[in-house]
Amino acid sequence: MTASLKSITAWLRSRKVELGLGVRVTVAAMGALVIALALGLKLPLWAVLTSIIVTQMSVGRSLKATRDYLVGTVGGALYGAAIAILIPHNGEGALLAVLVLAVAPLAFMAAINPSLNVATVTAIIVLLLPLMNHGTPLASAIDRVLEVTVGALTGLAVSFLVLPSRAHSQVRLMAARVLELMASALTELLSGLTRGRDADALHKLQDGIGAALVGLNTTGAEAERERNARLSSGPYTGPVLRTTLRLRHDLVMIGRASVVPLPVELQQRLAAPLARVTDAIVGYLRASAAALRGGMLPPAILPVQSALQAYAAEVAALRSEGLTRGLAGDVAERFFALGFSLEQMRQNLKDLERCVAVWADASVVQARKIEEEEVE
Structure with missing residues (x-):
């Protein structure tokens, strides 16, 4: 038993960076959920998921992930909302056409610059979510940006404050x-x-x-x-x-x-x-x-x-x-x-x-x- 405990302890010590990441991700997810609920955000899920995504192995990587995620989210939300507001899409055919207009340009830009991958996902959410909750595209875009901002800032703050790991x-x-x-x-x-x-x-x-x-x-x-x-x-x-x-x-x-x-x-x-x-x-x-x-x-x-x-x-x-x-x-x-x-x-x-x-x-x-x- 003693030998096994020593072996496990030695293995855990060799994985301090990975253990630190696990602690940070857990704290970031809990913190994002608490803040999202306190602010009354409609979908706290996005805040929690964003906090997990931007909490990376090092502070430098978290900085990049936060920047990319926020830029992609804001850009995708603005573009998706503009398409949804300016182009009527009451029927299924019109909806499909609007979806193509929303996805194709952003997917092309993401292929050129992978840091903008989230923009395509955000535009789809802004475009389709109002059909499910009977909201407006503008409100959907604002909610999405707020949720991602809460998650991103929470994850970044945790990366700085909880067992920070410098690259x-x-x-x-x-x-x-x-x-x-x-x-x-x-x-x-x-x-x-x-x-x-x-x-x-x-x-x-x-x-x-x-x-x-x-x-x-x-x-x-x-x-x-x-x-x-x-x-x-x-x-x-x-x-x-x-x-x-x-x-x-x-x-x-x-x-x-x-x-x-x-x-x-x-x-x-x-x-x-x-x-x-x-x-x-x-x-x-x-x-x-x-x-x-x-x-x-x-x-x-x-x-x-x-x-x-x-x-x-x-x-x-x-x-x-x-x-x-x-x-x-x-x-x-x-x-x-x-x-x-x-x-x-x-x-x-x-x-x-x-x-x-x-x-x-x-x-x-x-x-x-x-x-x-x-x-x-």
């Missing part, structure tokens, strides 16, 4: 996750040069990296939105986003260079240097991920540089001995492309070192400065 802090965690996935992929890629590789496992890792990078870029945009609204401070997200993307490109190039194992005579000479390169880079990526999570300074990059220098020296020795002259054209191309790719990764790891240093907590940086001053 800026999520960038740090997501970037660390990307680095860990890259470390696992690099292990599989470089080991493939001497023993072959598991294509299925590698594809799964590469897909995971791609999905993680998409999420990281989305969260980075939300973090900059928070910064522009002066809701958060800290490093710009651009450098860490660009560096992780370049590291992904390095992995792609290494993957192409390691599609088949090296010739046996090269494996015998390069197995040990490649193993040291793998251990050094993988260890550096994982240590950098841990530093990002903890707000610590970057790990030492010297082991990576030393391992790559030893590998380059062994490659130079192979070339001086003439062991690369008899390689087939495609094999030689992949062999030298591997060296180029590793050198590119070394440069990008230096950029990663700077990024991790920038994202370190101010207290950690200050403590390091004090230590250096004491040593001097």
